[in-house]
Amino acid sequence: MVGEDYLWATQLGRLMSVERSTLLLSADDVAACLDMGEAIAAVREAFVAYHAKRAVMPPKSYINLPEHGGDVRSMPAKVGTDALSVKWICSHPKNPERHGLPTVIGSLILSDPATGWPLAVMDATLLTAYRTGAAAAVASDTLARRDATTLGIIGAGTQAAYQIAAISHVRKLTRVTIADARIESTQRLVEALTKRAPHLDVRAGTLEEAAGEDIVCTLTPVHTPIVKRDWIGHGVHINALGADAAGKQELEVDILRDAVIVVDDWEQATHSGEINVAMAAADLRPEHVRGTLGAILDGALPGRSDDEEITIFDSTGLAIQDTAVAKAVYARAVRDGLGTPVDLVNTARVPFDAVLTQMRT
Amino acid sequence: MVGEDYLWATQLGRLMSVERSTLLLSADDVAACLDMGEAIAAVREAFVAYHAKRAVMPPKSYINLPEHGGDVRSMPAKVGTDALSVKWICSHPKNPERHGLPTVIGSLILSDPATGWPLAVMDATLLTAYRTGAAAAVASDTLARRDATTLGIIGAGTQAAYQIAAISHVRKLTRVTIADARIESTQRLVEALTKRAPHLDVRAGTLEEAAGEDIVCTLTPVHTPIVKRDWIGHGVHINALGADAAGKQELEVDILRDAVIVVDDWEQATHSGEINVAMAAADLRPEHVRGTLGAILDGALPGRSDDEEITIFDSTGLAIQDTAVAKAVYARAVRDGLGTPVDLVNTARVPFDAVLTQMRT
Numbered sequence: 001m002v003g004e005d006y007l008w009a010t011q012l013g014r015l016m017s018v019e020r021s022t023l024l025l026s027a028d029d030v031a032a033c034l035d036m037g038e039a040i041a042a043v044r045e046a047f048v049a050y051h052a053k054r055a056v057m058p059p060k061s062y063i064n065l066p067e068h069g070g071d072v073r074s075m076p077a078k079v080g081t082d083a084l085s086v087k088w089i090c091s092h093p094k095n096p097e098r099h100g101l102p103t104v105i106g107s108l109i110l111s112d113p114a115t116g117w118p119l120a121v122m123d124a125t126l127l128t129a130y131r132t133g134a135a136a137a138v139a140s141d142t143l144a145r146r147d148a149t150t151l152g153i154i155g156a157g158t159q160a161a162y163q164i165a166a167i168s169h170v171r172k173l174t175r176v177t178i179a180d181a182r183i184e185s186t187q188r189l190v191e192a193l194t195k196r197a198p199h200l201d202v203r204a205g206t207l208e209e210a211a212g213e214d215i216v217c218t219l220t221p222v223h224t225p226i227v228k229r230d231w232i233g234h235g236v237h238i239n240a241l242g243a244d245a246a247g248k249q250e251l252e253v254d255i256l257r258d259a260v261i262v263v264d265d266w267e268q269a270t271h272s273g274e275i276n277v278a279m280a281a282a283d284l285r286p287e288h289v290r291g292t293l294g295a296i297l298d299g300a301l302p303g304r305s306d307d308e309e310i311t312i313f314d315s316t317g318l319a320i321q322d323t324a325v326a327k328a329v330y331a332r333a334v335r336d337g338l339g340t341p342v343d344l345v346n347t348a349r350v351p352f353d354a355v356l357t358q359m360r361t
Numbered sequence: 362m363v364g365e366d367y368l369w370a371t372q373l374g375r376l377m378s379v380e381r382s383t384l385l386l387s388a389d390d391v392a393a394c395l396d397m398g399e400a401i402a403a404v405r406e407a408f409v410a411y412h413a414k415r416a417v418m419p420p421k422s423y424i425n426l427p428e429h430g431g432d433v434r435s436m437p438a439k440v441g442t443d444a445l446s447v448k449w450i451c452s453h454p455k456n457p458e459r460h461g462l463p464t465v466i467g468s469l470i471l472s473d474p475a476t477g478w479p480l481a482v483m484d485a486t487l488l489t490a491y492r493t494g495a496a497a498a499v500a501s502d503t504l505a506r507r508d509a510t511t512l513g514i515i516g517a518g519t520q521a522a523y524q525i526a527a528i529s530h531v532r533k534l535t536r537v538t539i540a541d542a543r544i545e546s547t548q549r550l551v552e553a554l555t556k557r558a559p560h561l562d563v564r565a566g567t568l569e570e571a572a573g574e575d576i577v578c579t580l581t582p583v584h585t586p587i588v589k590r591d592w593i594g595h596g597v598h599i600n601a602l603g604a605d606a607a608g609k610q611e612l613e614v615d616i617l618r619d620a621v622i623v624v625d626d627w628e629q630a631t632h633s634g635e636i637n638v639a640m641a642a643a644d645l646r647p648e649h650v651r652g653t654l655g656a657i658l659d660g661a662l663p664g665r666s667d668d669e670e671i672t673i674f675d676s677t678g679l680a681i682q683d684t685a686v687a688k689a690v691y692a693r694a695v696r697d698g699l700g701t702p703v704d705l706v707n708t709a710r711v712p713f714d715a716v717l718t719q720m721r722t
Binding site: 111 | 385
């Protein structure tokens, strides 16, 4: 009993200190708090909330930094009643070569909607990778055939492993085929995956072989389609994640025309998602697009109707995903005592007249 | 010489540790780094840079939180080549009463445009008060008569002291008249100011008396004009700061029509500044507005042409002001060794396959 009382007092003390401070969560702290199952649940909930108007998401703001070959985005959102955040994240493809830094560097501020208090400041780089994988998992769970067991990965960059880990949560995978011209990256991933999941049939393959699997994830930054219509069989589900800017596209337009297309968000998909080029060229019309994943999850639109349909999830990445996963990370950090409480905001009111010391008289 | 070498080595060590980390600047740290003279210089430079297209500022994003009677805004901007930030700031008027917290709580992330690295995370509450005062000072310096010596303050809330302190940097003040129906707030400010600047003639006055001074600052959240045309004499300069949302206005429309109007930003002023109601009602036309303060500072538009004109600066508060002042705060913190370097981002690449431990197999 003494032990329990002590534990309770300690946790209460910690909770109170956390509530009067801001929890700093380093990249390592966030890594310790991220759980793919939780991320998938949080992202699913966020999509539903957004469709049901229980989430608010202003458009992403971009600041282009052409002199550095990169850009930075601010992504504010609110999900449900208690999750509110802004993510501030750069994409600087020249970082690795020029500065020995990652391409993507991001931070996120999670706030209490009731007061605006910053509950946490956290690294958002790994969180972004998780929420992107989680979105593909939610889409695959919703749109892929029930009996889908094989996964094709086109593009063996960092996101590939997140896709595989995430989708393993929603379908019982038996084979993964990875296609990328960069043989080293492909081989590294094949080896790591083989080691981690010895029961899986893991192989490096051609684009056509990867595109022939039940679920296909496209993860490349190309401007000219690399996935041909002929390669896509009946009943395949495609997660199209590579296109994230006007002009980018990975799938031949005939695939889009023959498929049920589901977007994460109309605005973003039309401007920067897989469908942006075809829509701008009027090769694809709005009526070709079924609607949002949230609408299907919320029951407002039908999903896959039979085992023959090709389905496509056009994922651009939404701020609501970040907010929902950040809230899950914060909850786990508080629960497990991770992170460093810091004084960022001063609860005491600043003396209203302190600034008068700065008068020029 | 030994001393200098040691100092140099210490500073270099600090600089390097700062460059590989993120500087956490608490409200107290920021308070110690804010200097009104520097803030004014930074804001002036930001306005010029924005006009000269050396600054980038996407529109503010709002998330309304009606269930808490407040809102939160994300304000990203880049100024010049080396200042890049996002401010995330709430306005919760019920905070003091409900939670014992300030109405405005904000945080800011300052990043290196070259890499996206978060250089600093800082409290932005006091910074916001400074940059708002600084904008009025820049406008007063640009638009008020050279021989202006008296200042009228309408609204004795927190911002009043910042206006007085800031404007004292650009004109030699001899008298300050403060008008507010809240007698206690007014008296507190009169007393504090009298103590701080004994040479000043400081008095509580009526709205009409305050509006009769050479420079007038309006700082109230009213929706019906409280400043009458008859009260405004020839040659007066008005800083209109209270209106920050559609529907708010402090000045009778005849004042607007008879004055040279200068805005901080066309978009924001039209939507939420002092001119928003008159513009929406077509009581005021775009040609009534001379242009932006930045255009005048940059020499592209004329300012005051004679000592008879009434001039108005419609200030809505711009993200570029925050970015510029945050950069000045950061520079001073690095110079003076303030703040706490923390590990937020991990410079080491996350092992690409670590997430595979989260596979469901």
